Amino acid sequence: MARSVIIPIAFLAGILLLVGVANAALNRIPIQRSEHFKRSHKNIQAERDFVQQKYNLNTVNGYPMEQLSNSDNYQYYGNISIGSPAQYFLVQFDTGSSNLWVPGSSCQDTSCLSHLSYNKTQSSTYVANGTAFSITYGTGSVSGYLSVDSVGFAGLIVKNQTFGEVTTEQGSNFAYAHFDGILGMGFPALAVDGVTPTFQNMITQGLVQNSVFSFFLRDNGSTVNYGGELILGGSDPSLYRGDLTYVDVIQAAYWKFQTDSIAVGDVIISINDAAIADTGTSLIIAPVSEYDVIAAIFNANANGLFECLNSMPDLVITINGEVFRIPAKYYVTQEGNYCMLGIQSINQNFWIFGDIFLGRFYTEFDVGNQRLGFAPVNSSDSVKIMGLWNLFFVACVVWMLNK
Numbered sequence: 001m002a003r004s005v006i007i008p009i010a011f012l013a014g015i016l017l018l019v020g021v022a023n024a025a026l027n028r029i030p031i032q033r034s035e036h037f038k039r040s041h042k043n044i045q046a047e048r049d050f051v052q053q054k055y056n057l058n059t060v061n062g063y064p065m066e067q068l069s070n071s072d073n074y075q076y077y078g079n080i081s082i083g084s085p086a087q088y089f090l091v092q093f094d095t096g097s098s099n100l101w102v103p104g105s106s107c108q109d110t111s112c113l114s115h116l117s118y119n120k121t122q123s124s125t126y127v128a129n130g131t132a133f134s135i136t137y138g139t140g141s142v143s144g145y146l147s148v149d150s151v152g153f154a155g156l157i158v159k160n161q162t163f164g165e166v167t168t169e170q171g172s173n174f175a176y177a178h179f180d181g182i183l184g185m186g187f188p189a190l191a192v193d194g195v196t197p198t199f200q201n202m203i204t205q206g207l208v209q210n211s212v213f214s215f216f217l218r219d220n221g222s223t224v225n226y227g228g229e230l231i232l233g234g235s236d237p238s239l240y241r242g243d244l245t246y247v248d249v250i251q252a253a254y255w256k257f258q259t260d261s262i263a264v265g266d267v268i269i270s271i272n273d274a275a276i277a278d279t280g281t282s283l284i285i286a287p288v289s290e291y292d293v294i295a296a297i298f299n300a301n302a303n304g305l306f307e308c309l310n311s312m313p314d315l316v317i318t319i320n321g322e323v324f325r326i327p328a329k330y331y332v333t334q335e336g337n338y339c340m341l342g343i344q345s346i347n348q349n350f351w352i353f354g355d356i357f358l359g360r361f362y363t364e365f366d367v368g369n370q371r372l373g374f375a376p377v378n379s380s381d382s383v384k385i386m387g388l389w390n391l392f393f394v395a396c397v398v399w400m401l402n403k
Ligand SMILES: *[C@@H]1O[C@H](CO)[C@@H](O)[C@H](O)[C@H]1NC(C)=O
Pocket: 079, 080, 088, 089, 090
């Protein structure tokens, strides 16, 4: 009996080893997906309001600001360590901002008390900085001061990473979030207080083979532990189909690039509009005038609500000559006879491609060449089926060994 248990584990370890050797240069961190995440009509509205504030813009055309907890919208996050010995935190890896922050142990606000906090007196690698730090998000803000310590994830440890140690969290936004803090992966130009972002320090400290990271987000995964992967140092071609289509970053702050066109079915909505790839947003956000054209196609009201149509067109995005197609089931949420667009507007002149887009298309963020690469994800179904085959294979080995 004992033998049949030990061998399959060794066998599985062998598989893992092979995978590890094949991608020796890549460091991976599993991304967890909120277990009960559901894109509901209520949280679509809440998120639009949240995104409005994240991009620090004025309230949209009379849309009400709602004091809704936004927790359901935070889909993807992963585990990092800060300090020595390691103190662990769940953070959202956010390409739409550039600072790292976590609650500090002196913070007594509800949002801090319901999360893990960093205690500097327990870390031998802590270095004081003390500069005031504040970021406004959603209906609230986080503020505190900067501290410096080692930060680790995906098997890499960055020394002397400056981050925000939060002492005040105002507003209810983060109280129920599944993660403790945010790790920004935007460009340095976007960083509050001129702090060098974590990935830039990884490059400078020679921790990654290439100055590239990539995201594989499983759009419809149901497991907590395999919502996707953040890969540091390159891309894993088994997670996408075909080749990556590259497009240059046009302004290295957000991950901003230019689309050729965006259409809903046959109706062209925009030509040459800029867009940003933002892992910290779940929706697709359009400029107001483009959104109005889309809303008219569906006869949707100001909140994006409409009576479901029998057949709904694909969202068709062309980038550097390549067509990226998103079927309606991914950008329309149905509740009874009512449908809501997962496309919303805020008052800015570029699009924000959140997880509705990034969940369909594997995305490489190439910091060194200042470009983005997109390719359709290798469907989650095939990954699932592959998992079943592995189990089946292991079961066969167990059975044979018991013979
Ligand atoms: C983060 O990783 C550490 C080390 O593996 C583990 O002890 C901790 O439980 C993890 N935290 C969460 C919230 O998963």
